[in-house]
Amino acid sequence: MTTLYGVTRSRASRNLWLATELGITLTQVPVIQGYRLPDAAAPDAPLNTTSPAFLAISPAGAIPVLEDDGFVLTESLAINLYLARKHGGPLAPADAQEDALMQQWALYGMTSVETHTLPILYAFAEGRGDSAEVAAHAAALARPLRLLDAHLAAQGHMVGGRFSVADINMAEILRYAQPHPTLLAGYPALAAWLAACQARPAFQVMWAARDAEPA
Numbered sequence: 368m369t370t371l372y373g374v375t376r377s378r379a380s381r382n383l384w385l386a387t388e389l390g391i392t393l394t395q396v397p398v399i400q401g402y403r404l405p406d407a408a409a410p411d412a413p414l415n416t417t418s419p420a421f422l423a424i425s426p427a428g429a430i431p432v433l434e435d436d437g438f439v440l441t442e443s444l445a446i447n448l449y450l451a452r453k454h455g456g457p458l459a460p461a462d463a464q465e466d467a468l469m470q471q472w473a474l475y476g477m478t479s480v481e482t483h484t485l486p487i488l489y490a491f492a493e494g495r496g497d498s499a500e501v502a503a504h505a506a507a508l509a510r511p512l513r514l515l516d517a518h519l520a521a522q523g524h525m526v527g528g529r530f531s532v533a534d535i536n537m538a539e540i541l542r543y544a545q546p547h548p549t550l551l552a553g554y555p556a557l558a559a560w561l562a563a564c565q566a567r568p569a570f571q572v573m574w575a576a577r578d579a580e581p582a
């Protein structure tokens with residue numbers, strides 16, 4: 368059995384999207400972020416990232432976590448790369464070079480892009496969309512967004528000229544910037560690619576499940 372710990376309103380969304388693309392079933396255990404609860408330690412609190420039972424599975428105390436027949440893996444992008452490789456097909460790397468490129472983009476996305484898109488998501492959710500903090504993160508994104516726009520204009524997709532796990536990983540990272548009304552519009556190839564990714568039926572399945580969860 369393959370279990371995914373994490374509510375859909377978390378980075379588990381990228382794993383759930385991939386699972387639907389792959390046609391595999393992940394048994395989802397909806398562990399919620401402790402900080403979203405009024406009292407994460409209360410005896411009647413739902414299973415959350417501070418629950419001893421969850422920490423016993425993953426001492427890192429963050430979601431998502433994958434458990435695949437006893438094999439435990441953290442880090443949402445590593446989980447996606449593992450699932451893609453395990454199940455194969457066009458979503459997975461075709462050779463060692465594609466594998467390396469998919470890792471390269473995952474690391475770039477996590478270190479150079481998500482560090483700026485996630486604060487933008489939070490700021491808009493908390494009514495701070497016009498803050499200096501958002502402006503600073505938007506400015507810091509200029510170089511990565513230029514790079515990604517040129518890459519997508521030339522290649523159409525992140526790796527191998529086809530839709531793959533690398534597109535899911537980067538699209539989910541960029542989704543966090545979408546509450547910003549103008550940021551992505553200046554990058555037409557990127558914006559068109561992101562719209563196409565999010566028009567995929569598997570994304571829509573994940574998005575409907577996310578919407579069905581309490582905010």
Ligand SMILES: N[C@@H](CCC(=O)N[C@@H](CS)C(=O)NCC(=O)O)C(=O)O
Nearest residue numbers: 377378400401416429430431442443
């Ligand atoms: N780099 C990690 C980040 C994991 C992470 O921070 N997850 C958040 C939810 S998206 C979390 O569990 N936060 C709970 C907490 O910090 O207590 C990944 O991509 O999986």
